[in-house]
Amino acid sequence: MPNLKDKFVRFRTNIKRKIVMCHDRSIFYFSRWLFFGVLVGIVAGVGAIIFTSLIALFKFIFREDLAHYYSPVAGLMGKTAAPPGTEPILWMLPLVIMIGGLLSGLLVFIFAPEAEGHGTDAAIDSFHNKDGIIRGRVPIIKTIASAITLGSGGSGGREGPVAQIGAGFGSVLAKYLGLPIPDRRALLVAGIGAGIGAIFKAPLAGAMFGVEVLYADVDFEGGALLLSIIAAIVGYSIYAYFYAGFRPELMVHVPFTHTKPILLVFYAIFGIFLAFAGNFYVRVFYSVKKLFDKMKIKPHFKPMIGGAVVGVIAYFFPEVMGVGYGWLQLAVLGKLALVTLVLLGFLKIVATSFTIGSGGSAGVYSPSLVIGGAFGGAFGIIFHILLPQLVTTTDVATFVLIGMGGFFAGAAKVPITSFIMVSELTGSYVLLPPLMLVSAITFFASGKKSIYSKQKKNRMESPAHFKDYLIKPLQRYSVKDILEKNSIAKPINPDMPLYEMISIFFNSNFFMHPVIDKTGKIVGVVKYDKIKNIMMTSPDDSRVAKDIMDSSSIPRIRISETLDIAVHSFFRKDTDELVVINSEGNYEGILRKRDVVFAMEEDEELANAQAD
Helix, strand or coil, rough: CCCCCHHHHHHHHHHHHHHHHHHHCCHHHHHHHHHHHHHHHHHHHHHHHHHHHHHHHEEEEEEEHHHHCCCCCCCCCCCCCCCCCCCCCCCHHHHHHHHHHHHHHHHHHHCHHHHEEHHHHHHHHHHHHHCCCCCCCHHHHHHHHHHHHHHHHCEEEEHHHHHHHHHHHHHHHHHHHCCCCHHHHHHHHHHHHHHHHCCCCHHHHHHHHHHHHCCCCCCCHHHHHHHHHHHHHHHHHHHHHHHCCCCCCCCCCCCCCCCCCCCCHHHHHHHHHHHHHHHHHHHCCCHHHHHHCCCCHHHHHHHHHHHHHHHHHHCCCCHHCCCCCHHHHHHHCCCCCCHHHHHHHHHHHHHHHHHHHHCCCCCCCCHHHHHHHHHHHHHHHHHHCCCCCCHHHHHHHHHHHHHHHHHHHHHHHHHHHHHHHHHHHCCCCCHHHHHHHHHHHHHHHHCCCCCCCCEEHHHHHHHHHHHHHHHHHCCCEEHHHHCCHHHHHCCCCCCCHHHHHHHHHCCCCCCCCEECCCCCCCCEEEEEHHHHHHHHHCCCCCCCCCCCCCCCCCEEEEEECCCHHHHHHHHHHCCCCCEEEEECCEEEEEHHHHHHHHHHHHHHHHHHHEEE
């Protein structure tokens, strides 16, 4: 009787076989990716529920039970759920945030150091540089550590952990099923999209974020978009149905309209400010991170120090704690004063930088929305004071929403995601024109720096796509085009003695020579390493070429093949030289790796000369 392990191995083998077969039939190929998208979406949706529940649990333990501090809740229109007569113990806030930082640091740096910081960057790095591989334990540690960080009062967002949950599951699933690396990367991207789409209740924005956040230029991982959409829809549906409800994340008190085109001028001015503010945010964030990197203490304790700084800020200005959606809701409703909005914007930058830059675990997306929204509310109030007839109190709320999208578009280099996200967060697409304008302005005016340091400029600079951009120029040339007369290595007769072969290699630039019989057929190759070994150990060896030649694996290529096939053959056959044959199988010469390299360099020089 087969044991349970044997049954499990057979089950996995059968699944792999069926998946491979799906490549050959389009309907099954579609079903395969639909299945994967649904699976990733389910895990991301359930992960978002677990993560949000853990944040609520630790928030109750640290802030509400110990410090008696209740933050505004977006779902309660900015009201708190504090019992009547509750008075916050403000001196406890620095203490609980420090404890949260310590617990988070110990958890991360003991079990999964790559879970530090904002998890989206780790997923981006995995896509570009690690073949889409994420260790299975990372999402678990990231979830618990981030819940402690945010629940205790650290300033951060929820998107990093859920993005890593989805991305980590996609990576593990692909590895388990033995899928090729491109498929593993696609599932990782879909996991990011599913996590973001669920936690923000914004499936379209989540899917776009997954394919857009990988690059700093306006470039996308288009091949993973449909898979990301499927996963994001499923993740959002599960999270909303079983936990958060389907209503928008932010509630508005009046319907928004875009009926005054003259306001686009004010939005454009605001967009330029947001570009500088976003650049300031990135600079402060990485300056703080560099400061903590230089500290000569164990990384386990650095988040505690960062938490101490945030705790001091929170003692005087508690609005910086946690995710901050409640304060964002109050800003949309016009219930925050100008001074509060300005302080919230700048102090949130500082608090987020110290929470995450110190090695704490949390995301950077939600704080960016709060920072942008606070600056938007401040600008709206200023414009209303200066021009009350033109910029009404209702228009002030639109500046909050446009600030949310515009700020993150510049800070994270995701302009399309940003304006879609705000539309889905509010359940309204009326403000798309000004959102698009401001997102474009901040994206182009904010410079090259991004809050996601692992982004690549575009697909061409990503190691994930080096091969794609290498193949096209290689396909323009055949082996015949670069095979020179001096590439014909002298053939060896099967009965040639050792001393003659030594003489041939001594006067040769090749590391192997073909062995050709009387009929002109290639029967093997003699390699320099073999000749050198015999000469060093037994120079009087009486064997001839047919005795020492390698006839089992002759690395050949047809003279008509293109160079991309040649490069593939070099790596697949683990050789630096290929025996070139014609259509009849007769010997034509030896193709070397360096011949291909020189040909590509000449092609690049010619292209540059033509461009000049």
